[in-house]
Amino acid sequence: MRKGNNKAEEDLDSLKTDYKKLRLSIRTVGLDTRVREDALKRDLLESQNEKVGLRAQVAELERPLRQYCSRNSAIELKASLNKIEG
Secondary structure (H helix, E strand, O other): HHHHHHHHHHHHHHHHHHHHHHHHHHHHHHHHHHHHHHHHHHHHHHHHHHHHHHHHHHHHHHHHHHHHHHHHHHHHHHHHHHHHHH
């Protein structure tokens, strides 16, 4: 009976140890998940900020391009008009 009782106590101690390890693993995984999630959110925010900056740069570059195209169109129209009149 003592052998059985000792074995049961050893098994119980082993189960308690395993349970503590499991709880620690679950906590660690939970923390790792939160850290990854925070990193992903930070990366997303940085990407969104970069996208806004790129849109501003595109808009800034489009203005002179439109002016250049308009100027070229005006020059071409004048040349065509001169050919017609000439």
